[in-house]
Amino acid sequence: MGMGSSDGTADEVVASALLKYAGDAGGVLPLLHEIQSILGHIPGDCVADIARGMGLSRAEVHGIISFYHDFHTEPRGATSIQVCRAEACQAMGSRNLEVHVKNRLGIDYGQTTADGRFSLQPVYCLGNCACSPSLRIGDDVFARVDANRFDELLVQYEG
Amino acid sequence: MKVKVFVPVDTTACALGADEVAANVALHAQNHGLDIEIIRNGSRGAFWLEPLVEVESVEGRVAFGPVAPADVGGLFAAGFPAPCNHPLSLGGLEDMDWLARQDRLTFVRAGIIDPLSLDDYQKHGGYAGLHKALQMSPEEIVGAVTDSGLRGRGGAAFPTGIKWRTVLNTAAQQKYVVANADEGDSGTFADRLLMEADPYQLIEGMTICALAVGASSGYIYLRSEYPRALKVLRQAIASAETANLLGRDICASGHDFHLHIRVGAGAYICGEETSLLESIEGKRGLVRFKPPLPAIEGLFGKPTVVNNVLTLAAVTTVLANGPDFYRDYGSGRSRGTLTVQLAGNIRRGGLVEIPFGASLRQLVEDFGGGTVTGKPAHAIQVGGPLGAYLPEQQWDTPLDYEAFAAVGAMLGHGGVVVFDDSVDMLEQARFAMEFCALESCGKCTPCRIGSVRGVELIDKIAEDIDRSANLNLLEELCETMDAGSLCAMGGLTPMPVRSAVKYFPDDFNKQPQG
Numbered sequence: 001m002g003m004g005s006s007d008g009t010a011d012e013v014v015a016s017a018l019l020k021y022a023g024d025a026g027g028v029l030p031l032l033h034e035i036q037s038i039l040g041h042i043p044g045d046c047v048a049d050i051a052r053g054m055g056l057s058r059a060e061v062h063g064i065i066s067f068y069h070d071f072h073t074e075p076r077g078a079t080s081i082q083v084c085r086a087e088a089c090q091a092m093g094s095r096n097l098e099v100h101v102k103n104r105l106g107i108d109y110g111q112t113t114a115d116g117r118f119s120l121q122p123v124y125c126l127g128n129c130a131c132s133p134s135l136r137i138g139d140d141v142f143a144r145v146d147a148n149r150f151d152e153l154l155v156q157y158e159g
Numbered sequence: 160m161k162v163k164v165f166v167p168v169d170t171t172a173c174a175l176g177a178d179e180v181a182a183n184v185a186l187h188a189q190n191h192g193l194d195i196e197i198i199r200n201g202s203r204g205a206f207w208l209e210p211l212v213e214v215e216s217v218e219g220r221v222a223f224g225p226v227a228p229a230d231v232g233g234l235f236a237a238g239f240p241a242p243c244n245h246p247l248s249l250g251g252l253e254d255m256d257w258l259a260r261q262d263r264l265t266f267v268r269a270g271i272i273d274p275l276s277l278d279d280y281q282k283h284g285g286y287a288g289l290h291k292a293l294q295m296s297p298e299e300i301v302g303a304v305t306d307s308g309l310r311g312r313g314g315a316a317f318p319t320g321i322k323w324r325t326v327l328n329t330a331a332q333q334k335y336v337v338a339n340a341d342e343g344d345s346g347t348f349a350d351r352l353l354m355e356a357d358p359y360q361l362i363e364g365m366t367i368c369a370l371a372v373g374a375s376s377g378y379i380y381l382r383s384e385y386p387r388a389l390k391v392l393r394q395a396i397a398s399a400e401t402a403n404l405l406g407r408d409i410c411a412s413g414h415d416f417h418l419h420i421r422v423g424a425g426a427y428i429c430g431e432e433t434s435l436l437e438s439i440e441g442k443r444g445l446v447r448f449k450p451p452l453p454a455i456e457g458l459f460g461k462p463t464v465v466n467n468v469l470t471l472a473a474v475t476t477v478l479a480n481g482p483d484f485y486r487d488y489g490s491g492r493s494r495g496t497l498t499v500q501l502a503g504n505i506r507r508g509g510l511v512e513i514p515f516g517a518s519l520r521q522l523v524e525d526f527g528g529g530t531v532t533g534k535p536a537h538a539i540q541v542g543g544p545l546g547a548y549l550p551e552q553q554w555d556t557p558l559d560y561e562a563f564a565a566v567g568a569m570l571g572h573g574g575v576v577v578f579d580d581s582v583d584m585l586e587q588a589r590f591a592m593e594f595c596a597l598e599s600c601g602k603c604t605p606c607r608i609g610s611v612r613g614v615e616l617i618d619k620i621a622e623d624i625d626r627s628a629n630l631n632l633l634e635e636l637c638e639t640m641d642a643g644s645l646c647a648m649g650g651l652t653p654m655p656v657r658s659a660v661k662y663f664p665d666d667f668n669k670q671p672q673g
Contacts, residue, residue: 090503
């Protein structure tokens, strides 16, 4: 939670992150993480500034952003929901859970609810495999989630 | 004296409500006028009992579990935190079969100590290995690791001593130690558990490695899916620096070792060591050609040790207790202990550390207690998403690297995922290809294109389109991916697919649905 809020303009956030990471060999990943954690996404029109500041080409920065599943250039919902699709969760019914979550939210993976509250993403393992199925809401991981439990959790986060 | 109450802060424990349990314990203690101290320990890995609450008593620690947030009131009514009769009372965990039958070397402190207390760590044997290493030459440290028989725990099982020796013998101004904490395999959580429960052990292991090979800088590459581990590691590194166990002139030895954390960004392929190095360098995680080996040209082109978290952790035991102590556990060429993670459809899931050599069946039946659903176990995937699905006739295979390789399977990082007979193995084979298509770095054709074609072929087989011809084609495709891929991603994706086709043929021969 807390994504999407901003204490400064995108330019200011990028400038201050560049001050922190420009001298750091390989600092572009932590830089992108920081920008995204503050702005909720990495605005496409910041790519040129990031490239200049890190001594990279725009193509290289775009290439990095598009390679990693975590990074995205479009805004998402206030709270991110990740459903684990990996094998240990499959063994405990995650295929049914993901259908339920999609229906309940009325969206597919990669989409945001109309009210802007929730975005849905797949995830491949949360390291919680002895108590599957798992999902993550914001930074909180939940174990042994079935359809009823998901509905309860959603009410709490809608609160 | 305050009564000490332990409530784990581990990801799985918290996913089952441990934070609420801790809050409720504090509240009820206050209401009962009891002076208690709540310690947020790591987990012992008995995840089927989480949230597992322990109380320090004169007879040792007594446990209660699994404690739901709503159970706390009833516990206090029964007399908690004093030893009391309550349905959730488990007594002392040292007597519990599930833990007593393990040989915990790497996980000996997990769940016992306060993860962030350096004092606790050192009282329980921590940093004994580093202090010994500080009295030894680099050759002697590498010699001890070689003699222990330790092999890489990330999955490839490469002899650790040989890797270290290569880095030691490669002259360079700058060398690096990298911990691969990108634990992406489904069914595995041992690295996470260790980092959350006993983070100094990883730091100590990396420091010993730095002394051995002559590295002054190190990175922990941690996956972004592990936010709790990140928090613990950051605090542990800061405390170790303050105590002069990291940073400049460690323990006044003249050696410097600066340790950094790099957080991944949701790419499974970055668990492959060369992709991981590219990612630390701030690039797309494209797999590199080998040679050159990372031990010769690794991070930023410098000689680099890349080891899994558990490998680096095991080194502390090797140094503290000597190579013979470690080597005396195990079977065949697999020495020491194996950390198995029981996951998926299993009643008593969690972390089991035992010497190599037990059978998969013993593990799943004796420790695991069968399936949660109560249906018969049907297929067991060992070694993560690139590991084989084993049918029942293979469950007596001993858990050692060579025995698994001999039946076309692999131990990998020790993940064991149990499926009951409701599983559709064609779906599992399709998922293996789908996952490879999603996570392929794209550098080599067999992996990038082969995985997409694999999904298409399996869909045709499901729909009974030229089934027999397409099954043959799928086998040929697997052969191409196996032989022609640059790394294990494309090279091993055929393993789950082939095992599913070979041992569960009925699922590939069903009438199409709808």
